[in-house]
Amino acid sequence: MLVLLTAYGLLQLAASxxxxxxxxxxxxxxxxxxxxxxxxxxxxxxxxILAGPAKGEVYRRLARMTDKFGPRLCGTETLEDAIxxxxxxxxxxxxxxxxxEAVTVPHWVRGNEKAQLISPRSKDIALLGLxxxxxxxxxxxxxxxxxxxxxxxLHARAGEAKGKxxxxxxxxxxxxxxxxxxxxxxxxxxxxxxxxxxxxxxASLSIYSPHTGTLSYQNGIPKIPGACITVEDAELxxxxxxxxxxxxxxxxxEAETLPDVVSYNVIGEIKGNLFPDEVVLVSGHLDSWxxxxxxxxxxxxxxxxxxxxxxIHHLGLRPKRTLQVVLWTCEELGLYGGIExxxxxxxxxxxxxxxxxxxxxxxxPQGLQFTGSDEAMKIIQYLASTLLKxxxxxxxDDGADLSxxxxxxxxxVPGGSIKVExxxxxxxHHTNGDTMTVQNPDxxxxxxxxxxxxxxxxxxxxxxxxxxxxxxxx
Ligand SMILES: [Zn+2]
Numbered sequence: 270m271l272v273l274l275t276a277y278g279l280l281q282l283a284a285s286x287x288x289x290x291x292x293x294x295x296x297x298x299x300x301x302x303x304x305x306x307x308x309x310x311x312x313x314x315x316x317x318i319l320a321g322p323a324k325g326e327v328y329r330r331l332a333r334m335t336d337k338f339g340p341r342l343c344g345t346e347t348l349e350d351a352i353x354x355x356x357x358x359x360x361x362x363x364x365x366x367x368x369x370e371a372v373t374v375p376h377w378v379r380g381n382e383k384a385q386l387i388s389p390r391s392k393d394i395a396l397l398g399l400x401x402x403x404x405x406x407x408x409x410x411x412x413x414x415x416x417x418x419x420x421x422x423l424h425a426r427a428g429e430a431k432g433k434x435x436x437x438x439x440x441x442x443x444x445x446x447x448x449x450x451x452x453x454x455x456x457x458x459x460x461x462x463x464x465x466x467x468x469x470x471x472a473s474l475s476i477y478s479p480h481t482g483t484l485s486y487q488n489g490i491p492k493i494p495g496a497c498i499t500v501e502d503a504e505l506x507x508x509x510x511x512x513x514x515x516x517x518x519x520x521x522x523e524a525e526t527l528p529d530v531v532s533y534n535v536i537g538e539i540k541g542n543l544f545p546d547e548v549v550l551v552s553g554h555l556d557s558w559x560x561x562x563x564x565x566x567x568x569x570x571x572x573x574x575x576x577x578x579x580x581i582h583h584l585g586l587r588p589k590r591t592l593q594v595v596l597w598t599c600e601e602l603g604l605y606g607g608i609e610x611x612x613x614x615x616x617x618x619x620x621x622x623x624x625x626x627x628x629x630x631x632x633x634p635q636g637l638q639f640t641g642s643d644e645a646m647k648i649i650q651y652l653a654s655t656l657l658k659x660x661x662x663x664x665x666d667d668g669a670d671l672s673x674x675x676x677x678x679x680x681x682v683p684g685g686s687i688k689v690e691x692x693x694x695x696x697x698h699h700t701n702g703d704t705m706t707v708q709n710p711d712x713x714x715x716x717x718x719x720x721x722x723x724x725x726x727x728x729x730x731x732x733x734x735x736x737x738x739x740x741x742x743x
Contacts, residue, residue: 297647299732300732304648304651304655305655307725314581314584314725315659317580319715327713327717328710328714332564332708335562335563339562340559343377343532352535352598355575363583364594365539368535370610370613371531371533372534372598372610373531373532374530374532374606375401375526376529376530377602378526382397385518388517394502395478395479395502396498397481397496398522398524400482400483402496404494409519410520412432412465412520413518414434415429415430415434416506417437418439418440420457431461431462432462432464434463434467435465436518437468438507441473444695451483452482455484456484456490460490465494467520470498471497471698475501478702480695480699481558532605534610535555537575538592539578539588541588541590542589543590544589546590547590548590548591549592549593551574551626551627554598554628556598556600558699560700560703561700565631565697569630573687575596576720577721578724592725595673597610604675607673610673615676615680619738621677621738622733623641624677624682626669628686629689630694631687631716632693632694634690634712636665637649637664637665637685637719640667641734644735648734648735660719669684681738683734683736687716687719689716
């Protein structure tokens with residue numbers, strides 16, 4: 270046993286030894302000259318999108334898909350139908366190496382759900398159960414509410430929580446701050462003996478829409494149902510509780526988790542003509558929540574990624590290295606598509622020039638966001654200031670929003686995202702309001718232009734971005 274373990278341990282050590290890949294990178298002036306040489310092709314791409322055959326096309330394509338399928342929740346046949354539709358679209362569009370890569374994904378089903386305020390007065394409470402939540406008992410849960418503003422307040426009032434429905438009315442500071450209540454609210458409430466958790470939606474503005482999302486349970490802590498409610502109702506319940514009124518709520522949820530199913534990432538390419546093994550990846554996720562149409566989150570990001578390759582292909586352009594578009598599956602329930610792709614392809618890191626994703630809306634573009642070395646940052650800044658100037662998209666922020674491709678920088682691969690004026694993103698995010706009505710055809714064209722010019726230039730420049738990409742040696 271000991272011998273076996275040792276041998277296994279050695280094997281593991283060998284499998285996991287990681288070597289940095291050292292390359293000599295050229296001087297900044299070489300990159301700058303190369304970018305300058307792409308000015309006229311960038312203009313051609315921009316003209317083709319803003320005033321040529323592709324004008325309005327990304328919006329029309331996205332509307333056709335989202336109107337046809339509606340919301341595309343992970344685990345559903347609708348998502349798989351949409352995935353197969355995209356395979357056909359990529360193929361008919363002339364992309365190369367169109368394929369699906371399998372991903373095992375969870376299958377959570379919402380079922381019927383409702384909540385009512387029983388006292389101090391009767392009122393329906395709009396809600397959306399949180400992804401991965403369990404159901405209530407068949408007869409529902411009727412319990413007094415404990416309304417708190419924070420985890421600190423919950424812990425301070427832990428003695429009052431037993432047998433109650435905890436309602437979180439956390440203040441909106443940022444998505445990152447608010448989302449902690451969505452993911453951990455149920456388990457923190459369970460730790461102090463609560464029977465369910467209702468969480469104020471992670472929303473920067475509300476017109477009485479609940480915003481869904483996922484929760485996560487913890488081993489050894491009882492699972493209790495979790496749902497989100499509107500900002501308006503969270504504040505109403507808070508005001509009532511502050512007046513010392515006794516609040517009773519009825520909650521009914523049928524949510525269940527069925528066995529895992531197989532889903533797919535969809536991939537299409539334009540093969541590079543000089544370094545076909547080197548890749549520039551652009552992406553967005555095709556799955557969505559089961560409300561709205563998933564037009565903003567993340568139909569827009571997925572479709573500007575496809576449109577970028579489509580435009581380059583229809584212009585007859587073929588860059589030196591390969592352009593790859595990936596439409597991720599099952600982002601919403603936990604980044605399943607992106608994680609599987611990373612597991613499968615991380616050994617190709619030395620050839621991954623940059624991974625890009627758009628998942629913060631396709632609103633008016635302002636530039637790019639970037640994660641990588643200082644030298645690479647300077648190159649991206651120069652690229653934006655030169656090639657994206659016509660699009661008024663010259664800002665480059667440090668720190669990309671990488672969603673499904675967030676693991677790549679940990680092995681040295683640079684990451685990029687599109688910077689957009691997204692102050693309205695959390696009005697619509699994960700709600701029934703996430704529809705084509707949020708999208709603007711002209712603005713989507715601008716996003717496509719930023720995405721296509723950036724991806725094409727990075728795929729066609731003589732050198733990859735400078736980075737210490739690491740290679741796992743087996
Ligand atoms: Zn998203």
